[in-house]
Amino acid sequence: MLKKIPIKKAYLLAAASILFLVVSYELAFRQTIAAFQLHQELKAQLTQGADLSIQPAYLLRKDHNLNQLLARYRTDTTASRSGNLGTISQLAEKENVRLSEVPQQDPLYGTAQYSLQKLSFEGSFFALTTVLSKLQNSTGIGMIRSVNYKITLLKNSSATEKKLILELYLENTQ
Incomplete structure (x- = not known):
């Protein structure tokens, strides 16, 4: 049946390659790329969250603990x-x-x-x-x-x- 279609084999090979790439992208590469992008976002948030000086709750706890220590010394x-x-x-x-x-x-x-x-x-x-x-x-x-x-x-x-x-x-x- 393919022999009766007047398409060159080179065009058919190119179309099959494009179809294979689209199917491969949909089944495997799209999820991998999405996971990689999510990983990069979470990594950026983690490095931003690791800077404890910008966390107000941490600073309040630290201030409270230091005030308790100073109260024990102060008379x-x-x-x-x-x-x-x-x-x-x-x-x-x-x-x-x-x-x-x-x-x-x-x-x-x-x-x-x-x-x-x-x-x-x-x-x-x-x-x-x-x-x-x-x-x-x-x-x-x-x-x-x-x-x-x-x-x-x-x-x-x-x-x-x-x-x-x-x-x-x-x-x-x-």
Whole structure:
């Protein structure tokens, strides 16, 4: 039947090739090209979304977390020393711990941005550790910068007595 049609084989081959390309495009290449374009769009959105500085929710969370950290450091400078000592001594008294020493503030320990306050507590290990935990969770008294447990021996006329002392450095911003 094809022999009776007066079409050259070269034209028939070209038409068959074009038909094959159209069918191939419809069945395979169109979906692949659409998937590739979608991939490029999503990749561009991902790189744009990776810049966290333009996401307002992230910035709000970060600001809130930083404000919470700063609130733990910040104290009122006019009444900070007496107010903090009152709060700290109340926490210590509840656990049967004695606030044994509050030396004068050494200007060498502080700068214009912060000041360090040394405190000494006496009591049992578990009571001292409980007080330390409560001080860490308290807000408005500053942040604990350093902790040191010491055992001192007191020699009386009849016997020697051991005392456990907790030395604590609190950092406050000014």
